[in-house]
Amino acid sequence: MRINKFLAAAGVASRRECDKLISEGKVAVNGKTAFLGLEVGLDDEVSVNGNKVVLKKNEYYILNKPKGYICSVSDEKGRKTVMDLMPQGVGRIYPVGRLDYDSEGLLIMTTDGELAQKLTHPSNEVPKTYLVKIEGVLTEADLNPIRSGVEIDGYMTKKCKAHIVETNKAYTKIHITLTEGKNREIRKMFAVIGKEVTLLKRIKIGEITLRGLDRGAYRKLSPQEVAYLNSL
Numbered sequence: 001m002r003i004n005k006f007l008a009a010a011g012v013a014s015r016r017e018c019d020k021l022i023s024e025g026k027v028a029v030n031g032k033t034a035f036l037g038l039e040v041g042l043d044d045e046v047s048v049n050g051n052k053v054v055l056k057k058n059e060y061y062i063l064n065k066p067k068g069y070i071c072s073v074s075d076e077k078g079r080k081t082v083m084d085l086m087p088q089g090v091g092r093i094y095p096v097g098r099l100d101y102d103s104e105g106l107l108i109m110t111t112d113g114e115l116a117q118k119l120t121h122p123s124n125e126v127p128k129t130y131l132v133k134i135e136g137v138l139t140e141a142d143l144n145p146i147r148s149g150v151e152i153d154g155y156m157t158k159k160c161k162a163h164i165v166e167t168n169k170a171y172t173k174i175h176i177t178l179t180e181g182k183n184r185e186i187r188k189m190f191a192v193i194g195k196e197v198t199l200l201k202r203i204k205i206g207e208i209t210l211r212g213l214d215r216g217a218y219r220k221l222s223p224q225e226v227a228y229l230n231s232l
Contacts, residue, residue: 003027003038006046008113010053011092015113021048058112059093060221061086064213065107071098082107085216096120100184105130105202106210108229109218115229119205125179126232127206130186131165133199138172140164145193146176152188171198206232 001009007018007027019036021027027034028047040046046053063085065071070081073094082095086109096108096116110116119126143162150157158180166173176186187197203210208225221229 001040003029003034003040003046004036005113006040006055007048007053009058009111010046010055011111012048012053056091056111058115059091059110060112060115060226061090061093061109061218062208062210062213062221062225063095063107063109063218064210064215065099065104066215067102067104070101071095071107082109086218097181098183099202103200103202104215105200106205106208107202108205108208108221115226118232119229120181122180124232127177127179127204128181128202129175129177129204131199131201131203132174132176132186132190132197134172134174134190134195134197135170136172136195137167137169138164138174138195142193143174146189150189150192152185152192153182157185157189175203177204205229 003022004015004018007013007021008015012018013021022034022036025033026049029038029040029044031045042055063082065082068080069085070079072081073083075081086093091111093109093111094116096110097120099105099107108119118124140163143164147160147162149159158178160179161177162174164172165175178185186200190197206228208229213219
């Protein structure tokens, strides 16, 4: 494992910040000053400013994010973040991907940067399913443009799966599964067909679901669930 990755995995700082510490000569491996790109093993002794660094076991949580929280570890405007919902002392944990302020639902929280990259990089096409609610009646035919791809912000959205799960004169609920996730994409997709989203909730990542988790509640992912996410 490269030294910057080791330090980031141990919770010292972000990988970029770790590169800076290494460049400044503040990192040592087995008593010798480390250099960028150095490979280290679990038996090597690593220190920063003379303090020993121990590689910690990664943490994995699933959170049912409510509306009104920012998907960030901090917010310069002083708004509530998803970190306010997690236990104190949980370590250098962060959200995987984003749900906007007005959206809710399934959010993975982890210290595992590699898994976070795997789940969010568009090339991996990890399926994410959302419950969407709009006012009024919508038909399956109305969803065809969204399924085929619509133009928003100068790009065409990828083909996706979408079907109606409930409808009446007051509202329609839809399940939509995407393999990409751009900023406010679902809201913009429905705006193209003249519909405003009144509820947006992520309910699945792959086959991982909220499993009855209350709003604002969290639980640890099982080893089997972590293995499954790594297999996607």
